[in-house]
Amino acid sequence: MTNMSIELDAVSKSFGAVEAIRNVSLNIGQGEMFGLIGHNGAGKSTLFKLMLGLLPASAGAVRVGGVATSSAQFRQVRRRIGYLPESFVSYDNLSGLEVLHLFADLKQVARAECGRVLRRVGLADAATRRLHTYSKGMRQRLGFAQVLLGDPTLIFLDEPTNGLDPEGIAAFYGILREAQGRGATIVITSHILAEIQDRVDRLVMLDAGKVAALGTLAELRSRQVLPSHIEVLMRPGCGAGVEAALAHLPGLTLKLDGDQAGIACAAAQKAPVLAALATMLVDVTIREPSLEDLFLGYGGHHASAD
Structure with a gap:
């Protein structure tokens, strides 16, 4: 599989006088499940958008698969990325299958794949129901389904288990492990720290836009005398x-x-x-x-x- 590592080299991002990200350097390896945590305003969302190429860095460089997010070539890399924002919003008058058809067309993925993905996230029986009948957990699973379209090699997930019950959370991480087993790189943020602590390979803690800690859970424990x-x-x-x-x-x-x-x-x-x-x-x-x-x-x- 094509390398989809992520490199941030002394990256900063300012919005006027506010410096949201401050001199952040880190590498996320191919096939890692990487956690991103921090309190409100720590810079998590900004860092996500920088890695997705949705925001330009004020200083430093962001590279995904060796390609700078600021370059014209990044458009091709973006086709191999799956992204679930914190709040997945779509058209309430469409069915779940129609929503996936829309995303399949945008991603240039065959519509025939949509049924398989809906089955994978447990929504096959609700495929033809309109979104206004979906519960919060069902909407979240539909959002995850659009992430899986095209078997992306890089997956970004922002608070992905909102609205899911324990069984749904377990199934969600099972699917992620399968994607990781195929070589996908996964970046995930969650406010439920107990949920991700035994699931991510490494993580970074952000504090006021800076890296407060970076490493495996065992490494962070060894550095903090608790x-x-x-x-x-x-x-x-x-x-x-x-x-x-x-x-x-x-x-x-x-x-x-x-x-x-x-x-x-x-x-x-x-x-x-x-x-x-x-x-x-x-x-x-x-x-x-x-x-x-x-x-x-x-x-x-x-x-x-x-």
Whole structure:
């Protein structure tokens, strides 16, 4: 498959006196599922539009598949891109199939493909229904269907699971994994951080238009000194011995409630903590810092990353 990596080299974008993107450099590799998060006003939408070639950079260069988005040649690259905006809007008086026919014509894709794509997103039975009868989740799936037309090699998704139920979300990511398996590069933004944290290969956190953090979830955890949380249930009567058993381990935070204990510790201390309590344990739950924890630790101003 043709390489569809994305390169941003010292990219900035200003709107008058407002600098929305500030000296951003990053590379998104061919076949990656890449996450983009940040609080309101962090520059996510602007960065999306720069990578799509919908906005020109004020400084720096954006290249997709080795082609500058500012060049005339980018028109050919754009034909291999699928894009779902945060709010998918179409004509309410058209059926789902007619909407896809419209997009197929725009993308120069055979209309015969539309039925297959509708089946793939679970809308085959609603193909001939008018959009005004569609629920929010059905509209979102129709928007995803138009993304899939032509088997794009680069997919941009802005808050793609709005309105989807848990089953729909699972199916959505299953389809994305299939596209990734064929070599598609996927860039996704979501305000539901728990949803994407175990699904993206790498991610970038934007803060005030700048890169606050970039890497895999494991890499971000290693750079942020955030505690692991261990919840333990002891054998009856053993709760009183927990504090003494852990006395040789410095820097722990311990909360006791009868035979249950909550322990916050450095990642390197998890094994020593469990070894010290081994003879008392009935059950253990370990929670590592979530993407939301990391987002807040890196300076995110809201618990969501909308």
